[in-house]
Amino acid sequence: xxxxxxxxxxxxxxxxxxxLFMVIESFKDGNPKRVGERFRQAGxxxxxxxxxxxxxxxxxxxxxxxxxxxxxxxxxxPWTGEWDDLVDFExxxxxxxxxxxxxxxxxx
Numbered sequence: 001x002x003x004x005x006x007x008x009x010x011x012x013x014x015x016x017x018x019x020l021f022m023v024i025e026s027f028k029d030g031n032p033k034r035v036g037e038r039f040r041q042a043g044x045x046x047x048x049x050x051x052x053x054x055x056x057x058x059x060x061x062x063x064x065x066x067x068x069x070x071x072x073x074x075x076x077x078p079w080t081g082e083w084d085d086l087v088d089f090e091x092x093x094x095x096x097x098x099x100x101x102x103x104x105x106x107x108x
Contacts, residue, residue: 020053021073023066024090025083030062035086047078067094 027035044052055066070076073091080089095103 018051018069018071019073020094020096021068021070021076022092022094023068023076024092025064025066026088026090027062027064028086028088030060032057032061032064035064035083038083038086042082045079045082047075049075050079 025035046052049070051069053067053069055064057064068076073093076091080087080091083089
């Protein structure tokens, strides 16, 4: 479910830090109607430890792109389990641009 290399989950002090994830939801059959109905009835259904930040829809209404935050990608599994009958998920660990560039060694 999680693609790419997992972002570092621990700070240099050894304490657990939160990770950002780009969640790409592809609606099964390309139809957002059932997803919208469930969302209006039950809400986002996030488990403890997962924070929703923002989301965007593609213009066709067949995919949603969400930024989520959690200490570990496994914390997203109860949430995706609530939706996986209607949605296919791709979950990508991400960094902000400033985090990425501050961790990238500079060429000499």
